[in-house]
Amino acid sequence: MRLRVWFRVLEPADLTDLDWSGGPEHLRVVAEAIGAAYAGEVVLRVGHLENGRLVALGGVDFRPDPESGLLWMLSVDERFQSLGIGTRLVHQLERAILRHGRTVARLTVELDNPRAASLYRRLGYRQEGPALDWWPVAGGRTYVAACTRWAHDLRMPSP
């Protein structure tokens, strides 16, 4: 099944339609990232259906590393997964990295997320080594996850 999805810049008004992507703590991180996007440090994209319904969210953070863009917060509404939307989202964000003048895309994947890892492997990403990632969760706590860091040289043709 080929579903038509369009991608555009995330706008503040979109926050109320992104509850499928995570809880209030996650949405607070997204809201803070909008400020960084205005400063050119971050790119945020959403994918939407013809009726405007949001089905995909993802970003690139240019702050952690001067040579690459870090793919971030990748998420497709679970009712619309396995239709190729995640693949197109990654390609959109990779193009944003190239437009920013960088040639490497990086991301971290939790060790217990083999499905995401197989997607990135298929898209040309290769493992660089272990990494830790963390994000806020309910109750003011921070969730720390054991991850693998992956990288893709965007000058190489995609498989």
Ligand SMILES: CC(C)(COP(=O)(O)OP(=O)(O)OC[C@H]1O[C@@H](n2cnc3c(N)ncnc32)[C@H](O)[C@@H]1OP(=O)(O)O)[C@@H](O)C(=O)NCCC(=O)NCCS
């Ligand atoms: C990871 C994630 C973003 C991928 O999004 P997605 O839209 O499902 O990705 P795609 O559809 O492009 O690819 C996923 C699968 O669909 C298959 N697929 C791709 N295009 C397809 C199509 N046209 N028809 C049917 N299947 C297709 C792919 O082969 C892939 O199979 P696999 O899971 O066995 O590797 C999504 O699963 C998600 O949001 N997961 C929860 C949050 C998460 O884990 N985020 C990543 C953190 S690193």
